[in-house]
Amino acid sequence: MAGVSLPEHPYDRTEATRLLCAGTYQDAAFRRRVIDELVVHQERPVAPPLGVDVLPVLAHAVRITRQESRTAGLMLIAWLGFLLSDVVMFWDSLADRGGMGAEVDLGDVFTAFYLGDDRLTAGMPMPWSQFYAFVALGLWFAHTMRAQDTDGGQAGLSAPVAKAAAGLGLVVTVCATLFAVFYWCWFLAGVLDGDVQTPYPLLFPLLIALIAWWHETNRRRALCRWLSRWTFRTTPQPELPAGPLYEDLVASISREQTAALTLYEPDSPFVGMGSPRRAWSFAMELRKRSAPPNGSDAPDTGSLSPSPDGSLIPHQNHGPLTAEGALAMIEPQLVRLRESAALTGKDRLRELEVDRFVYLPGGVGRDELLRLGGSADAHAVPADGQHDGDGRTVYDPAQVAAHLTEAVDEGGEGRRVFLRVRIGAWHEQVVVTVLVRVHTQGGMLVMEVVPYVLGPVRKDFRSVDALVERLPENWARGAVRALGHGPATGVSTALGALGTLIREIGTGWSDREADPDVPRVSLRQLACTTDLSPYQEMDVTRYIKTVQERIVNGMREALQSHGYRTDQFEQHVYQLSGGSVFVQDMSGGAVATGSHGSATAHGNAPASANGTPPRTGA
Template structure:
């Protein structure tokens, strides 16, 4: 089933999440769980990522992993069966021709040891190699202890301790693997090994691992390399009504300027919240100046040809205030595109609706209806039903909720900058209230960190490809135990998910987005340059917001002195001074000021200072 193109389908964030399903079994299972198992749960707003290609790659890897698990299971079954046959013959020879031999006798003999069949070890070769495989798999997982600790935000001493523990475990596992091969080779040289199967079956497992790893690396090169991802054809979703419905739902939810939310976590997927700021001021009309003109135009130009403020008739509303902010941001984007390569040239501005949860993702509502009529009125009252994410529903919510100031349904101006190839995503949410002759402005900045380092390391791996068959064969021999255990775990998870899909609760209560896949694999640490850039973006956007509000106040004939005072007080803790005669001002925890009683000359003009 082909996938629809989305504006984020070819971004770097989408590419790295697709890479992640090849490298992290836990992440791959989480993708399928969130998108397929929880069909009652809408997806989080896309923050530079299209989750449909990620799901398609996850399902493709899962199918290939299931095939690998079946092949590995067949090899292990043959390995164990060879042990059983060899010991069965050994027990029969000991008891003589015609003696009865049952399976319990054979098992007892296998775990008692035999000089010729197991070189005197109290384990059959298959069980001994199974322990080797488990030890190497555990060592492989423990080897990433330090990076996992750092990703979790733990201090460096803890991460170093995890690295040291992982190194010791890995060393012990490799010593155990060397013991296995030494036991077999010594038995072979001493003439005790009567059959080559303890060597042939590990080689068969390595051959299966070689085939699986070759398929993975070919997929990474052909579809997910930096130079091929933008044009390569990505895998398709499986056929069937389940995935057809899922594809349509996800596409509609990712394109809509609306999301459902739960009160415990409304801003899923935006990352870490920065320092929010807000202010409230009374709207007071200023005296009309001589020559000032009035108009009913609600455009962004707030002055007439002579430079005097052009007053707009009608009250200042949240809608008109946002309409004055949006052109400021648009001009910022256009100027950045003309002046250089600043990421502000890709700045996105839109009005985004947060709707309280309580409806199914495809439930039909009246146009403008909301889930909880006790929280927010039902809207227009028209009877035509549309899904909650339908464009007509979204437009009605944007139109009706922008000025209502409700507690449940909220409209924000969302400003987004995807920097560092979508590794650092800055989002600023703006909301304006104008009820009761008051102006309240709320600004919430968020920063989403880079994708995990191991996902980004795929480019180093791909740059080393293609490799010689000798090197790839040796690598497969070394990784075969780990691949076998991983494939077995993944195959069991696939079987469980398949059974759960057939027996899942189709009457689950409607839910809201709980997890953002992009945020799930993000790290909290930013480099110094990334931190500098994110701070610059937030400050620049806030300045444009301030300019838009200032122009809105001027255009509607309101005084701006109190607004200017609030802005400068909130800007880095500074103090705004307007028309000051006498007195003294001190800032900071140890600041001091002294008034000397001097009086400014009459010709001195009032000045504005930020201290």
């Protein structure tokens, strides 16, 4: 049966998407989180995409989960066979000891398990299947402890605690390895002494290793086929399973990832944006420039602005400045920045993205029908609960366009429109996002600029390339690896399959009409680190400062073109860029800035050249 194909998306072939897909094979906890967020919580929209398409990530997570379930089924058959062999051997041994006509039941067999039979277990007071089960649990626990020693495993731990955890993981690994060696030494000693005359304590561990080898081979073959850096951009990614569940999910997620809108919780509105950087804002009164004196032939240089050739041209007054007018002047500045970067070099600014984005308070479902247009509360469900012919889902393009049109100048507290500037640097490993909002109510201009930085994908996810380069491996190395990892693979796949079964039951019995929710987790941010290299930090600083400078230029042009004075605006820009204090009028006293600044007032301090008192500071 054909599955559900994935729609195209601008970020479906990015490096970040590839690494998150690989992460579903590398980290079982991340794989389970992907399915929990996207499948189990069907009432929860996805966070705005920042260089990642989550649908291929979900497809790979579902694929490896199903592969894990098949492996767990084979492992279960092998372990049942192992246990059954113990039962049969002990049953026969008890029957031989009791002679003809002796009655043996399961209670007698399980009692004999722990008596230390010399002819079956060489005196070990437990059956071989249980002995090897302890070996498997020990190796699995050691593997889990080692897995914690990754970029994401010890996040938030202090250095001494992380070091102690790494040391504990090493101790557990050594102990588990010694216990596995003890099993094989005990078995070989029993064979050499003639106490162990059956091969099943050897055959079943080899069968478990063979199943683990098959599982690992399929996993590595998938990485080579779909997720290597050479094949990912051209190879169609796996489909999702057929059925209404995944058909609805693909439609909803695709719609949410392409819409210029998201729902939010007031406590955490910017889900998925990363770590905030220093935000800045200013407020100023909008004051018109005074007209030239009557009869004067001198041009009003305050109403002129420089043209591209350096000459001064008069401004045109288009009426009161609005937020829409301000953003309309800022956007061309950013577009020209992108075009200039594309013409002059390979700077990532050539891929700068500029769009407008709406944030709506939560309270409606991802597929809930809404009445289009209306008021500041256009996102609210009609009070009568009915929907007319103009009903739209919250992510419908017409609904989003209505929000963008209505909310840009309203200055509301709930529904907010931002100018969003995004730069995906270092192959989408470092994402810089700058949000801009403008208010022009009450004769005041208020601008808010909030930068965010999303760090690189976890290092263990990026190690997929080193793994693929070592493939294909020779059979001897693969066999040794499978023999060592087989017991741990059996336990991990069993736990994963059990969790999958519980999720399937919970999803089947859950209420599909769950309460509406908002994006809670970004898979991209869940898989990222906060550590930037020195070069990455330099680039982030440069991108933010460059974008902010273009925003300032656009706002300056907006003020000039609408006939407003810009002197107060220039003061704010100077304060924010230089970190100093601009003093316009001052009579006596002194000003000092900086943590070690000092100033002394003098009665005969000279005035500056323009007649205003000088600024002093450290």
